[in-house]
Amino acid sequence: xxxxxxxxxxxxxxxxxxxxxxxxxxxxxxxxxxxxxxxxxxxxxxxxxxxxxxxxxxxxxxxxxxxxxxxxxxxxxxxxxxxxxxxxxxxxxxxxxxxxxxxxxxxxxxxxxxxxxxxxxxxxxxxxxxxxxxxxxxxxxxxxxxxxxxxxxxxxxxxxxxxxxxxxxxxxxxxxxxxxxxxxxxxxxxxxxxxxxxxxxxxxxxxxxx
Numbered sequence: 001x002x003x004x005x006x007x008x009x010x011x012x013x014x015x016x017x018x019x020x021x022x023x024x025x026x027x028x029x030x031x032x033x034x035x036x037x038x039x040x041x042x043x044x045x046x047x048x049x050x051x052x053x054x055x056x057x058x059x060x061x062x063x064x065x066x067x068x069x070x071x072x073x074x075x076x077x078x079x080x081x082x083x084x085x086x087x088x089x090x091x092x093x094x095x096x097x098x099x100x101x102x103x104x105x106x107x108x109x110x111x112x113x114x115x116x117x118x119x120x121x122x123x124x125x126x127x128x129x130x131x132x133x134x135x136x137x138x139x140x141x142x143x144x145x146x147x148x149x150x151x152x153x154x155x156x157x158x159x160x161x162x163x164x165x166x167x168x169x170x171x172x173x174x175x176x177x178x179x180x181x182x183x184x185x186x187x188x189x190x191x192x193x194x195x196x197x198x199x200x201x202x203x204x205x206x207x208x209x210x
Contacts, residue, residue: 001030001052002133002141003186004043007093013046024050029114032056032100033143033186034130035063035070037093044096055102055109057122060129067097072127072161079160082151104131123175125168126159132171138181145171146196149188156183156195158202165201172202 005013017024027050032040035056040063047054056064063070069091074080102109109120111133118135126144133141145168148156162168176193184190196202 001027001046001050003033003039003143004030004046005041006038007041007095008045009042010045010049013042014049026050027052029102029111030054031120031131031133032060032064033132033141034127035060035068036127036144037069037071037090037095039143039186040064040098041093041095044098047098053101054098055104055120056100057104057129057131059124060127061100061103063129064095064098064100067095069093069095070127072159072163074160075162075165076160079152083161104129121175121178123171125162125164125166125171127163128167130171132175132180134175134178134180136179138179139184140175140180140182140193141184142175143186145175146183146185146191147187148185148191152187156185156188156191157199158196169202172196 014024030043030046030052032043043054074083104120106122111118118133121132121134123130123132123142123145130143132143132145144159146156147153147159152160158168180193182190183193
């Protein structure tokens with residue numbers, strides 16, 4: 001399972017997984033792509049339901065362990081507007097503290113043990129501990145490395161919130177080099193990786209996102 005969603009989603013998780021004819025206990029690993037509140041909020045609740053191990057990158061571990069609310073700053077005009085207007089409404093959201101079972105690092109983490117043909121890759125930039133799940137067939141589940149849906153973007157592009165844009169650019173080039181083909185963002189529909197490289201943001205590694 002990739003990400004835990006915002007707080008109070010355990011019941012919805014049970015409903016959705018039942019619709020797939022699976023039992024919660026069949027989930028053995030919960031991979032948190034980063035430490036933002038809308039990705040870690042229900043991780044502890046779902047772990048209690050499934051008994052699954054929880055993995056997060058060491059750079060974001062404190063956000064999970066200390067239940068810290070996290071939301072990177074806006075890096076576009078629209079991102080700054082959303083961040084400014086929504087922050088008063090969401091900043092009081094409480095995250096249940098959770099000690100991760102697996103700490104990810106800069107090294108790739110193979111998923112063979114869990115029956116998955118792929119690995120977890122450190123793709124820093126949105127947060128310093130952002131990771132992606134890259135399958136051997138080229139499918140890449142990238143968390144918030146990109147947005148492709150309302151209210152963030154109307155078409156595929158880099159995230160409108162980020163911590164380090166230079167690292168984000170490096171992560172995109174690295175992900176392409178490792179064979180990513182189809183991108184599955186946390187917010188929005190999947191798209192081919194070429195769409196990202198059409199954006200001004202990634203035309204050149206020296207450019208800045210304005």
